[in-house]
Amino acid sequence: MSELRNYTLNFGPQHPAAHGVLRLIMEVDGEQILRLDPHIGLLHRATEKLAETKPYNQSIGYMDRLDYVSMMCNEHAYVRAIEKLYGVTPPIRAQYIRTMFDEITRIMNHLLWLGAHAIDIGAMTVFLYAFREREDLMDCYEAVSGARMHATYYRPGGVYRDLPDKMPQYEASPYKKSAEIEKMNENRQGSLLDFIEDFTRRFPGLVDEYETLLTDNRIWKQRTVNIGIVSPERALALGFTGPMLRGSGIAWDLRRKQPYAAYDQMDFEIPIGKTGDCYDRYLVRVEELRQSNRIIKQCIDWLRKNPGPVMTDNTKIAPPKRVTMKKDMEAMIHHFKLFTEGYTLPEGEAYAAVEHPKGEFGVYLVSDGANKPYRLKIRAAGFPHLAALDEMCRGHMIADVVAILSSQDIVFGEIDR
Amino acid sequence: MIRIYDFKGVSNQEKKNDFSKREYSVQDLLLLVWIVAKVLLVVICLLGVVAYLTLAERKVIGFIQSRIGPNRVGPQGLLQPIADALKLLQKEIIFPTASNKYLFIIAPILTMTPALAAWAVIPFDQGMMLANINAGVLFLFAMTSLGVYGVLISGWSSNSKYALFGALRASAQTISYEIAMGFALVGVLMAADSMNLQEIVLRQQGGIWHWYWLPLLPLFVVYWISAMAETNRAPFDVSEGESEIVAGFHVEYSGMSFALFFLGEYANMALLSFVAALLFMGGWLSPFEGIPFLAQAFAWVPGIIWLILKASFFLFLYLWVRATFPRYRYDQIMYLGWKVLIPVTIVWIIVVGFAIQFGVGPWFSH
Numbered sequence: 046m047s048e049l050r051n052y053t054l055n056f057g058p059q060h061p062a063a064h065g066v067l068r069l070i071m072e073v074d075g076e077q078i079l080r081l082d083p084h085i086g087l088l089h090r091a092t093e094k095l096a097e098t099k100p101y102n103q104s105i106g107y108m109d110r111l112d113y114v115s116m117m118c119n120e121h122a123y124v125r126a127i128e129k130l131y132g133v134t135p136p137i138r139a140q141y142i143r144t145m146f147d148e149i150t151r152i153m154n155h156l157l158w159l160g161a162h163a164i165d166i167g168a169m170t171v172f173l174y175a176f177r178e179r180e181d182l183m184d185c186y187e188a189v190s191g192a193r194m195h196a197t198y199y200r201p202g203g204v205y206r207d208l209p210d211k212m213p214q215y216e217a218s219p220y221k222k223s224a225e226i227e228k229m230n231e232n233r234q235g236s237l238l239d240f241i242e243d244f245t246r247r248f249p250g251l252v253d254e255y256e257t258l259l260t261d262n263r264i265w266k267q268r269t270v271n272i273g274i275v276s277p278e279r280a281l282a283l284g285f286t287g288p289m290l291r292g293s294g295i296a297w298d299l300r301r302k303q304p305y306a307a308y309d310q311m312d313f314e315i316p317i318g319k320t321g322d323c324y325d326r327y328l329v330r331v332e333e334l335r336q337s338n339r340i341i342k343q344c345i346d347w348l349r350k351n352p353g354p355v356m357t358d359n360t361k362i363a364p365p366k367r368v369t370m371k372k373d374m375e376a377m378i379h380h381f382k383l384f385t386e387g388y389t390l391p392e393g394e395a396y397a398a399v400e401h402p403k404g405e406f407g408v409y410l411v412s413d414g415a416n417k418p419y420r421l422k423i424r425a426a427g428f429p430h431l432a433a434l435d436e437m438c439r440g441h442m443i444a445d446v447v448a449i450l451s452s453q454d455i456v457f458g459e460i461d462r
Numbered sequence: 463m464i465r466i467y468d469f470k471g472v473s474n475q476e477k478k479n480d481f482s483k484r485e486y487s488v489q490d491l492l493l494l495v496w497i498v499a500k501v502l503l504v505v506i507c508l509l510g511v512v513a514y515l516t517l518a519e520r521k522v523i524g525f526i527q528s529r530i531g532p533n534r535v536g537p538q539g540l541l542q543p544i545a546d547a548l549k550l551l552q553k554e555i556i557f558p559t560a561s562n563k564y565l566f567i568i569a570p571i572l573t574m575t576p577a578l579a580a581w582a583v584i585p586f587d588q589g590m591m592l593a594n595i596n597a598g599v600l601f602l603f604a605m606t607s608l609g610v611y612g613v614l615i616s617g618w619s620s621n622s623k624y625a626l627f628g629a630l631r632a633s634a635q636t637i638s639y640e641i642a643m644g645f646a647l648v649g650v651l652m653a654a655d656s657m658n659l660q661e662i663v664l665r666q667q668g669g670i671w672h673w674y675w676l677p678l679l680p681l682f683v684v685y686w687i688s689a690m691a692e693t694n695r696a697p698f699d700v701s702e703g704e705s706e707i708v709a710g711f712h713v714e715y716s717g718m719s720f721a722l723f724f725l726g727e728y729a730n731m732a733l734l735s736f737v738a739a740l741l742f743m744g745g746w747l748s749p750f751e752g753i754p755f756l757a758q759a760f761a762w763v764p765g766i767i768w769l770i771l772k773a774s775f776f777l778f779l780y781l782w783v784r785a786t787f788p789r790y791r792y793d794q795i796m797y798l799g800w801k802v803l804i805p806v807t808i809v810w811i812i813v814v815g816f817a818i819q820f821g822v823g824p825w826f827s828h
Contacts, residue, residue: 174527264697267794
């Protein structure tokens with residue numbers, strides 16, 4: 046009798062479901078997974094090392110590029126670490142703006158995840174629906190920072206600038222009639238807050254729309270229920286955070302357990318799953334979409350009533366106002382110093398974490414008193430999740446690997462760094 | 463109408479010799495030309511349908527997904543299929559080094575040919591068909607089953623792991639759904655008491671309630687699900703499985719050899735839609751038959767128009783389903799086929815048997 050050997054299958058890095066550049070070496074028996082070995086590092090850009098060579102503020106942009114679908118949340122962890130070490134508190138309005146944009150980012154991330162998860166399981170329509178809404182949120186990014194993705198909007202001591210009174214408008218083109226353009230610009234006539242408020246009013250209905258396509262769909266349930274189960278104990282032991290942990294039934298959320306920004310003022314609920322399978326993780330994230338929407342609404346209400354500064358007046362760390370620079374010698378010097386050598390942080394170390402859409406995203410900063418970090422360590426939320434992929438996939442089929450992988454919400458920008 | 467050469471009245475001896483010795487008359491030549499012309503007409507029309515089906519797919523799915531779809535090539539993107547065909551013609555056909563070249567080239571042809579050959583027995587209107595054979599349904603069934611060889615051979619000959627997975631999945635799936643589909647067709651044969659497609663349609667005369675979709679509703683549903691599985695379309699597209707095994711059996715193909723797989727797939731979709739219309743929806747019969755005023759008002763519409771409309775509806779269903787549902791997992795497809803569809807058909811065949819025995823309703827009382 047001839048010897049039976051298992052198949053070794055190379056999955057990726059060029060694979061439509063590899064979520065970027067993941068490479069998996071799978072040992073399969075028929076279609077069943079026996080062993081699975083994720084290979085990472087194909088998107089390694091040495092972010093941590095690069096940060097050591099630059100004044101603090103110049104690394105904010107690198108944070109955007111870590112998890113490139115939840116940009117501002119990455120920035121938030123970084124600027125919080127700096128603020129913690131320096132001992133500066135941003136003004137309250139900036140805290141609310143950050144809270145609002147963290148949640149906008151969360152919706153953006155979960156929409157992309159929802160679309161990618163659905164398309165991996167074969168339902169392609171949700172992807173385009175999700176991107177339609179994501180477009181509006183990108184416009185919010187654009188309105189506030191000028192960039193649609195890599196915003197660099199959060200700064201140590203606050204945010205770059207206050208919310209604008211005008212939304213960017215669509216312009217006429219040979220392909221769009223002016224009537225169409227007018228219709229597209231209808232909800233962009235007011236300020237950014239008006240636009241976001243309009244979005245929050247529409248959004249719950251849109252989430253219902255995604256849910257009609259998926260939640261009770263028999264095929265969707267067959268593909269996700271009881272797939273990739275992680276027990277609560279294992280989830281804790283494996284270092285899961287965020288929706289992965291909550292999907293397993295543990296109500297751990299940094300926004301509630303270690304409130305930062307304005308989250309202690311917010312009224313929201315933390316959804317948790319029961320069995321810890323792909324379906325639960327799906328339900329948790331969909332509910333988070335709704336909860337984020339609620340938080341954004343509360344932020345809008347507060348921001349409308351409470352104007353104020355959005356940047357600390359400590360000009361050692363934040364640039365002084367242009368107007369003062371014209372008259373005030375000291376302001377001029379501060380400006381010069383900030384934009385040539387940056388600022389120095391006191392010797393010491395700080396760890397700041399935020400509830401990133403994917404889990405706990407932390408930045409550990411060691412300073413030796415210079416204007417650059419001595420060491421910057423990033424705790425990527427997706428890294429422990431990916432490390433558990435082998436355990437989650439064993440015994441499942443090839444098609445389930447794709448479902449489990451996308452239910453982890455992996456982005457290689459942050460895993461490879 | 464087709465005239466088949468009549469051998470009656472020719473002795474055995476003469477029959478043996480007639481091909482070498484017989485003198486061909488001009489009439490025979492004309493007959494041959496006429497048959498070839500009809501075949502060409504059907505094939506060219508079919509290729510046109512396939513080409514524009516790809517455009518329709520992109521447009522319909524685009525509409526469902528709230529986007530535009532192709533609109534740059536020609537007015538409203540109408541020339542897109544031609545541009546696609548030209549592009550594919552120019553592409554190099556790449557042979558993987560470790561592949562079996564002969565089988566690699568034969569596989570797409572094997573997929574394409576049966577998909578076209580099956581059209582020989584499809585009646586487009588009363589008497590409007592290439593070959594009016596008595597075992598029409600059987601021929602159809604045989605031809606659609608042959609398609610799996612192309613898939614299997616392509617997967618094996620490309621010598622790629624993904625292609626092999628796709629081929630294995632496709633053959634297992636096609637074979638199991640063939641059984642469900644076969645049983646669904648058995649119900650139709652029993653009801654119509656004939657295997658001739660034209661006969662089957664004529665048996666459904668008498669208006670929309672006389673068509674077989676109603677008495678054979680479970681079989682109709684099973685047939686349609688199997689039709690989607692047979693053609694490897696979403697949600698049963700595990701053999702292509704874009705997000706799992708990349709493109710499955712045709713992952714190594716490029717250029718025209720790749721296009722042939724697509725032509726075969728879409729020709730099969732169109733075929734099964736026509737068959738659905740013929741077997742269950744009264745073929746070319748008008749839906750207004752028997753309704754006092756509407757029947758007269760629509761009497762001028764030629765039967766082929768009704769048939770095309772019905773088939774288009776089924777083709778639209780293909781696209782609609784593709785845009786809506788997630789993909790099944792491979793083992794779940796087998797589960798559905800063996801444990802749900804086949805039992806349903808068996809039960810309903812028994813029910814139909816009893817219905818025929820006792821002459822139930824307007825359908826089985828003849």
